[in-house]
Amino acid sequence: MQLYVERGFEQTTVAEIAKRAGLTARTFFRYFADKREVLFAGSADLQEHLMRALEAAPNSASPMQVVSAVLDVAATALGQHREHSRQRQSVINTNAELRERELIKLASLSAALAEGLRRRGVPEPDASLAAETGIVVLRVAFERWVSEPHGADLSQTMRTTLDRLKTVTTAR
Amino acid sequence: MQLYVERGFEQTTVAEIAKRAGLTARTFFRYFADKREVLFAGSADLQEHLMRALEAAPNSASPMQVVSAVLDVAATALGQHREHSRQRQSVINTNAELRERELIKLASLSAALAEGLRRRGVPEPDASLAAETGIVVLRVAFERWVSEPHGADLSQTMRTTLDRLKTVTTAR
DNA sequence: TAGGGTGATGTCATCAAGTGACATCACCGG
DNA sequence: CCGGTGATGTCACTTGATGACATCACCCTA
CATH class of the missing domain: 1.10.10.60 (Homeodomain-like)
Structure with a gap:
């Protein structure tokens, strides 16, 4: 770094x-x-962590409820050290190869989530759609959170972003 | 190739x-x-093509209606030559660097769409969310279409996938 | 028609990212 | 004290990628 x-x-x-x-x-x-990997050392751990959260969700939860629970956990895991996150993200954002690597880490996470949802009985394409949508929210919320010097905490930003997504997709 | x-x-x-x-x-x-770029030669052209579609949408259209129109155009552009698409995708899927490159091309497309929506007066984070969601649908639908030897055409697959997304995100 | 400009291509040298093969070193258990 | 094991270093090599410069083909014009 x-x-x-x-x-x-x-x-x-x-x-x-x-x-x-x-x-x-x-x-x-x-x-x-x-x-590039130096900057993504923790991503495997994070993924395992989130998978445990997914598996801990109640059986009765709908796909999006599961995703929402995972996002909550992700927010508390990522939401510390805003200053460090900002610095890391600034390095990543100024280099194409690093952005590529970041995207594939998130894609891996998304694939794992989809697989986890399928194991819970969620059929395709719903599993992929819920997982990918979750990652979209994670990404958009994280970006906003990182760019605000002293804004809301990450959990809060994630929740409002998820709400916003629901409104946007269904508005006609 | x-x-x-x-x-x-x-x-x-x-x-x-x-x-x-x-x-x-x-x-x-x-x-x-x-x-890697050899396999993504056409992506800049496609992006411009889709941006023109975005700009051609009526002023009254909601963000998701604009995205839906763009997806329609994307489907007809990508939906020819299933065999060639399948071969290309199989090369990409068996190599990590190529998957990275593919993701960043889609990210670029998503960023352009978001920017286009913003120019239409859509505020953040709605613009990003609508754009990214559109790309999710594009990706999931394309993947399904490419993996079916003689299934529905891509336009059809995209429309049903978009419907599915709306159901999944709003189900509670 | 000679000559000059221009864009595309080739040649050469060089750097940096990776990787395999093998040597060496530090440490641990008996 | 010794042998084994895992971590590290050394060396050689391949390949991707880039800068500097030469060359070639072609077109335009005096």
């Missing part, structure tokens, strides 16, 4: 990262598949 | 592509920013 902030992502070489971390480039690649 | 299908994306070298096309690797990179 230091180097990426100091000189930009592309201008930073793996050799430099390794040097600053006190190891070799070869070793770096034993821990991270590539230069 | 030939080479990517024959030996897979990663196993294909730019030198080989260039040779088969009768030119140099250096020249290849003058036409395509990188190895």
